[in-house]
Amino acid sequence: MQLSNYLFFTTCCDQALAFYAQCGLGRVVEVLRYGVDGMPVKNEAMRGKVMHARFEGPGLLFHASDNDDAEPMRGSAHLLAMDDRASTNQLFQALGAGGTITTPLGLQAWGDYYGKLTDRFGVQWMLNCAE
Numbered sequence: 001m002q003l004s005n006y007l008f009f010t011t012c013c014d015q016a017l018a019f020y021a022q023c024g025l026g027r028v029v030e031v032l033r034y035g036v037d038g039m040p041v042k043n044e045a046m047r048g049k050v051m052h053a054r055f056e057g058p059g060l061l062f063h064a065s066d067n068d069d070a071e072p073m074r075g076s077a078h079l080l081a082m083d084d085r086a087s088t089n090q091l092f093q094a095l096g097a098g099g100t101i102t103t104p105l106g107l108q109a110w111g112d113y114y115g116k117l118t119d120r121f122g123v124q125w126m127l128n129c130a131e
Helices: 013-022 085-096
Strands: 005-009 027-033 050-057 060-066 078-082 100-107 113-118 124-129
Touching (some): 013 027, 013 050, 085 100
């Protein structure tokens, strides 16, 4: 058994995945599109949008797609266990571009270097670097 998150976007999955790749999280390794290569299309507005994608990076795996009936993301966050402060700072800054920082990076009561943000696509990220 393996748990991986599945992110639902309305029509901006391509842009979100490109952003995550640009941030250095990894890359798209599989993508199926509505109405392409025999895949069904619910309505013409969704033609060419992402029906299913797999995104992988070092120690990271999630899936994503466009769904015109997707609900806003809430109640879940990606927790990234980081190895050092420099990479934590760099990734936090990259993911936070255009988003909202809800907990600034800093030493927390439990002794780790931690911060939380919601990126420009509505996905919550928590970065934790054990000190």
